[in-house]
Every structure is written in C-alpha cells, then in structure tokens.
Amino acid sequence: MSGNAFEGSMNPGTAEDQKKIHLWLESIIFRFFHVWSPVNCQDMLKRYEIFELCLRARELFWSKPLYREVEVPVTIVGDIHGQFEDLKMMMDMNGWPFSEDEAKEMYRNMVTKNRKDIKVQLPATLGSGTDRQKGPKNYLFLGDYVDRGPHSIEVVLMLFAMHLRWPDRVTLLRGNHESRPVNRQYGFFGECSRRYSERVYEVFQLAFNVMPLTAIVNKRIMCMHGGISEELYDMKQLDALKRPLDTPDIGIIADLTWADPETEIEMYKESPRGAGKIFGAKAVDEFCKHFSLDLIVRAHQVVQDGYEFFADKKLVTIFSAPFYCGQTNNIASMLNIDSDMVASFMLVKPVTEIKENLNVGEKAEEENLQ
Numbered sequence: 294m295s296g297n298a299f300e301g302s303m304n305p306g307t308a309e310d311q312k313k314i315h316l317w318l319e320s321i322i323f324r325f326f327h328v329w330s331p332v333n334c335q336d337m338l339k340r341y342e343i344f345e346l347c348l349r350a351r352e353l354f355w356s357k358p359l360y361r362e363v364e365v366p367v368t369i370v371g372d373i374h375g376q377f378e379d380l381k382m383m384m385d386m387n388g389w390p391f392s393e394d395e396a397k398e399m400y401r402n403m404v405t406k407n408r409k410d411i412k413v414q415l416p417a418t419l420g421s422g423t424d425r426q427k428g429p430k431n432y433l434f435l436g437d438y439v440d441r442g443p444h445s446i447e448v449v450l451m452l453f454a455m456h457l458r459w460p461d462r463v464t465l466l467r468g469n470h471e472s473r474p475v476n477r478q479y480g481f482f483g484e485c486s487r488r489y490s491e492r493v494y495e496v497f498q499l500a501f502n503v504m505p506l507t508a509i510v511n512k513r514i515m516c517m518h519g520g521i522s523e524e525l526y527d528m529k530q531l532d533a534l535k536r537p538l539d540t541p542d543i544g545i546i547a548d549l550t551w552a553d554p555e556t557e558i559e560m561y562k563e564s565p566r567g568a569g570k571i572f573g574a575k576a577v578d579e580f581c582k583h584f585s586l587d588l589i590v591r592a593h594q595v596v597q598d599g600y601e602f603f604a605d606k607k608l609v610t611i612f613s614a615p616f617y618c619g620q621t622n623n624i625a626s627m628l629n630i631d632s633d634m635v636a637s638f639m640l641v642k643p644v645t646e647i648k649e650n651l652n653v654g655e656k657a658e659e660e661n662l663q
Contacts, residue, residue, distance in 0.1 A: 316402060318458040321346070323403045325451040326381060326389070331444075338450065340489060344496050350453040351500040353460060359531040361464050361508040367431040368639075369516060369628040371592030371611040372468065375442025375480070377451075379615055379625065379641070387627055387639055388430035390455055390462040395429065429462055433508055435592040435611075436468020436518035436550070439497075440479035441618050446488065449497065467504035468518040468592065469550040469568070472540040476501075502537035506549045510630060516590045519569055520552030521580045523561045542568040553594060554603045554610070577604035588636075590628060599626030599640050615641045 324337050338346075368387055373380050391399070434452060439445035455463040470476050477494075485494035507517040509528075522545045524530075530545065540550050551569025555562070559575040577589065589608040595617055601610045615625035625641040 315458060318454050319399045320403060321454040322451065322458065323399055325447060325454075326384075327400075327403075329377075329447065331378075334444065334447065335488060337447070340493065343446075343450065343489070343493055346450055346453045346457070347496045347500045349457055351503055353457060354465075354500065354505065355503045355536060357505060359506050359534060359536075360528050361466075361505050362512075363431075363433050363464055363508050363510045363516075365511050365634060366629070366631045367433050367510060369510075369590050369611065369630065370432060370434045371613040371626070372435070372437040372595075373442070373448050374437055374440055374470070374614050374617070375445035375448055375484075376614045376617075377442070377444035377447040380448055380451075380613075383613065383625070383627060383639075383641055384430075386641070387629070390429050390432055390459050392429045429459070431462045433464045433510070433516060434466060435516060435590070436466045436504075437470045437592060438468070439476050439481040440470045442480075442614065443484075445481050445484055453500070464508055465504060466508060466516065466518060467501065467506055467540075467550060469540060471501035471504060472550070473498050473501075474539070499537070502539060506531065506546065510590075511634065513585070513587045513634070514590060514630065515584060515586050515588075517549045518591065519550045519593050520548060520554060520591055521572055521576065521589065522548030522552065523570070523572075523576065524548070526583065540568070551593070554608060556603075574604035574607075577608050581607050587634075595621055595623055597623050599624035600628070600638050611638075613641075 321338065321342065329337055370383075389396070432455075438448045438452060442448075452463065452465055456465050470479065470481070476482060481497075482491075482494050485491070485497065507515065509515055524545050525548070534546070538546065541547050547569040551564065551566060553564060553566070553569070553571050554577070555571040555573055558571065558573040561570045561572050561576055564571045580586070581589065586607075588606075591608065591610055592612060594610055594612065596610050596612050599612060602608070603610065609628070611626050611628050612623065613625045613627055615623065617623055626638045627641075629637050629639060631637075
C-alpha cells in the first residue's frame, strides 16, 4: 500500500488494484490471527497501515446508512473492550468470517508466496475442526471495542480489516466507547499515545464518528449497543442525521448507544449514567409492536451469565468479554441466529473456570424465533 495513508479510495480503478487491496487486508488479518502475540504486538502494523485502515473504514461506513440490514445466519457479539486474545479465542471456537478454502489460500499467499506446488498445512486454529469452524461465519458486532482492556488497537484494526475485506460478512456498530469524550478518559487515548502517537488516536476517531448505530436482522431482530429510544418512530429519522457525529447526552443517538433496561419502571426515565435513558418492559413491548420486532439484542452492560433476558424475552443483553478487566468473574456469550431464525448462545467461561473445565464453549439455550 501507499506510504501516504490519505491516498487510496474505496473504488480503485482496476480489478488489479482491488486484488492488491484484498491481499493487503488479508495480510493484516493473517498477521493478527497467526503471527500476533503480546510480545511482538508492536511490530504487527506500520503507522501508515493504521492510517490507511482507519480511513478506508471511514469511507466504507460513510457510504452505508446509519442502520444496517443484516441477513441470517449471523453471530451477534457484544462488548469486547480491548480483550483481543479473548476475541480470537471466541472466533476460533465459533468460526471465522472466511471459509477453510479461503484460509488455505490466505495462508499460502502469506507463507509460500503463491507457490501452488507447496502443500499447505493450516495452523491448528484454522483446521477443519467442527462444522461451525468451516465457515465462513457472518458477524454483527454491537460496539465497545476499546477501553479498559490491554489491546484495544488490535481489536479495532482486525475488525476494520475484516469489515473492509468482507463487508457482507462482518458488520460493525458503534458503542458509547467509540466516542472521543469516553475513550479519551477510559484507556484508549493512553494506549494509542503510549504505543504510537496522539495522531494515531485521532485517526481512529475519524472512523468512529461515522459508524452505523443499529442493525435489523431479517427485519425481525433489532440490534444496537445501548437500547431503545422513545424518540425513534421511523428508521428514516436516522437518514436525516448528518455525519460525522459524536454521541450527545440526550436524543436518539444517546439512547441507541447509552440506554439501559430497568425493572423498576414501565416506560422511560432519565438515566443515572447522565446520558441516554432507562426504559421498562412496557416500553420494550410497545417498541417491538411499533417496529414489528420479535426481539431486541443489545450489549452495554456486564451480565454475569453472559446473557440476560428482559421484558418477557423480548430483549436480551449480551456481553462478550469474559473475566472482564481481569476482575469480574463473568461468563461471556455470543448469540448465534441460524437460517431458521433459531437463536442459541455460545458461552465462554472465565479463565478461572476454564482451568477446571476444558469444555469452554457450550450451547446454553435455544429460543425459536419463528
């Protein structure tokens, strides 16, 4: 790629240009899932590659609406908060957004320089394994990629690379931590400044400020980071929002990134967080009826068992960072929605429990959404 990150375009002029971009993105993905370790992490990407990834991601986000339509099958992922090694472990278990054949080709390109006469032996994490690992898997991430955990930069860059390479397989939404006032305070600014520079931190914000806010799965499951909004009555309202935008304390954007369910109220009330609102079961019921939804999936809160239902199972909170911050002994989950709209949770136990029980991935419960 060019050493000037501000060159390049989402619409390269030739098929050859597109191929070069794909190979570059695959090289980044390969480095993250096969070469990366906490010891060599600083050598994974050059500064200009970070700029290039962020600016290309910004272009792609801005070219799409603030609400995305997603088809099943899909895996929905909650907060990650810089826990890069846990993210890789969960994708090893659940499957990557590329097929086994694509993985072999990627591995061949990186290791053997495209020599077709050399037999490729995939790394163990990309072996045939179970059917779910043969992929490719589609993913919908609900935001909060950064802050608190040790490797926020890696989380964002690998997901950006996957989204750019396979935009129909990997969808990324914005969380409340993909916002300058929050991630400047809770760790991401410090990580960028310590490892690279303040300029690197700023280029991430350029991408965050244009990310989509919500997604609809098969027109029946609405997903966002925070929660529902009493001010949202038509998805066309999101089309009227002008990007780039930051997350305010009130209004639709604040609710979609900050709002929380609350058992003690029926409708809506100001949130003790100081941004967004809290909402009750009756509000969820009315929101689902208005938009003809079967389920709302959101993240934003640590839930001890990895997932937690609300409002007679019309809403579920998922959280995808196990042993959060190295202090909370919580289970993490990812929500798989299959082609028949059957939902199942893949659970990842904290490290303390994994040592006692090596079966770290399990299907906890199924909910038929037909």
